[in-house]
Amino acid sequence: MKKDIETKIAVFPMPVLMIAAYDESGKVNVMNAAWGMISAEDKIALFIDEDHKTTKNIRAVKAFTVSLADAKNIAVADFFGIATGNKMPDKFERSGLHAVKSAHVNAPIIEEFPVVMECELAGVFLTMTMTGANVEAAKISAQ
């Protein structure tokens, strides 16, 4: 028997993805994204707001990296999710992390994060059959 609870995003835990991209002048910016996932063996899908600096950079440069942050970088990962490169041009420099250019794509690799995916933009809208849904209700087991 399940009981109703307030509407929740019940897909949990979410990943902590660090999305890094250059702007058109080659300046590094990084944001934190929880709404991202594997969408095929060689594909990743990200759900990022249009007004983020990172989104603008990805649209302009068409490449980015996605890193997995680890526990020792929790504070800086949080910072990347709170500060915006739109208002803080030196956001990445303030983080104290280090970036090198990927040999595969025109995007920065953040040296301190242990795992990175080097990505070319496949498309901004539909790259597959994508189904969007509003979560109208949620339930949890009573025990």
Ligand SMILES: Cc1cc2nc3c(=O)[nH]c(=O)nc-3n(C[C@H](O)[C@H](O)[C@H](O)COP(=O)(O)O)c2cc1C
């Ligand atoms: C834990 C966490 C997860 C986040 N996940 C997302 C996300 O999946 N999509 C999104 O658009 N913004 C997400 N954000 C918000 C952006 O990281 C935040 O707005 C950031 O300032 C954008 O940076 P930028 O403008 O420099 O690109 C998240 C923030 C935090 C703290």
